[in-house]
Amino acid sequence: MNRFAYATPATLAEAAANTELxxxxxxxxxxxxxxxxxxxxxxxxxxxxxxxxxxxxSLRALPGLDAITQDPAGNLVIGAMATLAAVADHPLVRAAYPALAEAIAGSASPELRNVATLGGNLLQRPHCWYFRSPAYHCLRKGGGHCFAIRGESQYHAIFDNQACAIVHPSTPATVLVALGAEVELHDAEGAARRLALEDFFIGPADDLQRENALRPREVLTAIHLPGRAPGSRMAHRRQGEKAGFDWPLADVAVVLTLDPDGTCGKASVVLGAAAPVPRRARSAEQVLQGRRIDAAVAADAARAALHGATPLSRNDYKLALFETLVRRAILAAAG
Amino acid sequence: MTETTTAGASAEAARGPTAGPGTTTITMTVNATTRHLELEPRTTLAEALRDALDLTGTKLACDRGACAACTVWLNGRPVCSCMMLAIDADGQAVTTIEGLAQGEALHPVQEAFIEHDALQCGFCTPGMVMSSAALLERNPQPDAEAVRDALAGHYCRCGTYPHVVAAVLAAAERK
Known part of the structure; x- marks a missing residue:
């Protein structure tokens, strides 16, 4: 680790003013x-x-950034500095967004969740082993080549992997995108903007060296979750090589609204560890909308979720994995 | 923000209190004793405990938060001390394996680890004990699954896991 100075600003403007990066x-x-x-x-x-x-x-001296509150309209606001442990254990999160609590409780380890924050989790750099290794000057680090595409690609993307084959590292993000979360961003001049989390993440086609739309001198301060719609249901399913403390090989979040007669209204199906950003499986959503969900419909949707996949030489096993997880998550949400 | 606060001469005012890159005074309560340490901001909590305070019961193995051998309590909650800067523990309470026993009386988890032969080489043991004891603080009667969840971050290359789970369940009975 190089030597660095360490500042603890007391205001967001101070924090933002100094962060060129x-x-x-x-x-x-x-x-x-x-x-x-x-x-x-x-x-x-x-x-x-x-x-x-x-x-x-450091953002740790800024007051209130770790708060978890419900606004009068019923939306949940999670401060970016709330730890993963605090979010997963929070009664409002557990009651209204059980799939989020479950996804976070399955992320990292208890010791890391006590320190890691939800904001930091969303802003992790990729965990591609070529990116993380100082030995590989890959495309994302300004080099000329993605080593994963023709290399050891077992943990890499099966969609949008033509230029750079990273998968998005955040499991909570899979569920947050399915829930329609927004991020709140503040700049050094005090201006704030809100962006759908789905649009906040950017893929290699937009920028090969950044994974999100955060601008210089801008700070992610909060995650906003819309209140639960009537009849909404959700599920998260993940598969890793181990039951705990492991990156998912595949994870899937499903959020549905069911009408009183059992017909699916809105559907959101999101794949994690599949693409450089959390991937909306829109073709699967279309299969579900307007249908009564049974095993056959769930299986149709699961097949549709994999349309257009372009697996690499080491990761075509993910196709079957995702198809199974999507089917199970749909049935779990609908059941 | 005014123009003057963004000028180089006022950089301190613009970014708040700044320490380093040289040594700075960090004050933390370690095992109930207040300690003042002169450390660079880049020093990890694990390095501070082991190198500055000679508390070498806290073990470093992966140094990346991947094995939890370095687990200590920060304000009563288990954390990987290798993935924290010591300066982030400024003003906080740290408990290490050396602070768990009450004098000569071992903590019930330590007693149970001995009785259940829950260690072989022992390198992962301080971290395992700290996370196990923290679990019993917040969940005095865990089942085996809760113990496994609480210890999911810990690696034991000797493979003592079944004995560790048995020891923690036995310690819960005893408490």
């Missing part, structure tokens, strides 16, 4: 300032010397 650890330039939330991913990048900032700006 944003996110918990966005951008791999050799100098500059980075924002630090819980610091789990940041320390990993510093130890690998993928980042060498001159200044680390």
């Amino acid at each position: 944003v996110s918990e650890a966005m951008v791999t330039l050799a100098e500059g300032a980075v924002l630090k939330a819980g610091g789990i991913d940041l320390l990993d990048l510093l130890k690998s010397e993928l980042l060498a900032p001159s200044l680390v700006v």
